[in-house]
Amino acid sequence: MAGFGRIAVTAERLRTLVAAPDPTVLAGCYDGVSARLVEQAGFHAAHMSGFAVAGSLLGRPDVGLLTMTEMADAASRIARVLSVPLLADADTGYGNALNVVRTVEAYIAGGVAGMHLEDQQMPKRCGHLAGKTLVPVDEMAGKLRAAIDTRDAVGTDIVIVARTDARADEGLGAALERARRYRDAGADLLFVEALQSPAEVETVAETFHDIPLVFNASEARPPEFTLDQLGGMGFAVVLAPITTLLSATRAMQDSLADLHELGFRSDRLATMTSYDDFLHLVGIDEIDEQEQRYS
DSSP: OTHHHHHHHHHHHHHHHHHSSSOEEEEEOOSHHHHHHHHHTTOSOEEEOHHHHIIIIISSOSSSOSOHHHHHHHHHHHHHHOSSOEEEEOTTOSSSHHHHHHHHHHHHHTTOSEEEEEOBOSSOOOTTSSOOOBOOHHHHHHHHHHHHHHHHHHTOOOEEEEEEOTHHHHOHHHHHHHHHHHHHTTOSEEEEOOOOSHHHHHHHHHHTTTSOEEEEOOTTSOOSSOHHHHHHHTEEEEEETTHHHHHHHHHHHHHHHHHHHHOOOGGGGGGSOOHHHHHHHTTHHHHHHHHHHHO
16 A cells, blocks of 8 residues: 555654654644645644544534545545644544444555544534534444554554543543543553543543643634643643634635625735745645656
8 A cells, every 4th residue: 555655654753753752733734735834834743633624625514424535535635745744533433343444544545644533423523512422432442452453464553542522421530431441452642532621631631641642722622721731741742623724714704705895906915825825835846847857
């Protein structure tokens, strides 16, 4: 599979970032342009969320409408234009443990450096939406073991992140117990989603000082900690999964409202990326060089 050689490099780099003394911020991307912008801005790794892909690809909310193939294709397209590692949302693994095997194979083939799997039932929902239901903890532990066995069988080191959505409906205690089981199943990192207070964040950090942790700094629930504070508590990865999506949406809304109300105006160009800058962003120089080489 084409992604195997690449993933050996990017997965190792992601593991190095996770092991660093300071937390690594993974800015969210959902297509090739946003991925290039994340790397251009200087981030050392990127994140792809199902929320952002569902919104950008389908124009729909993150409620389990995306298929494994659509998510794996999106991740592959993003990974292909990045030279930094990509951590990609793999939702529930799109079924049982057997489906997880196929999902892991697809993400590895796409060059993804890491993936997170969650313990919701299908159809899943965004972690900040109400109405989620969970699979039994034993089933999720089995899915994680399937992911790890698949990784080992293929011979790659893709990072496996275990996410629990138990806090919202089952409480913090249940979320902590699930996270313990997922750690024991062999997950590389733990991701306890939708914590309700700074005290809960601190409790998670104190409970799991022996394994790297993921913190979701989503604008859906703005964080109450600085990056340094999160690092001091033991969070190795801090996600900003929808910053690019929400920023781009507002920029397009403003530009389209201006166009609709005032028509074409040359002064609007000052608020946009220039045509030439965009061409350079998406690699026109490389294309020109290839055309000259092979003509």
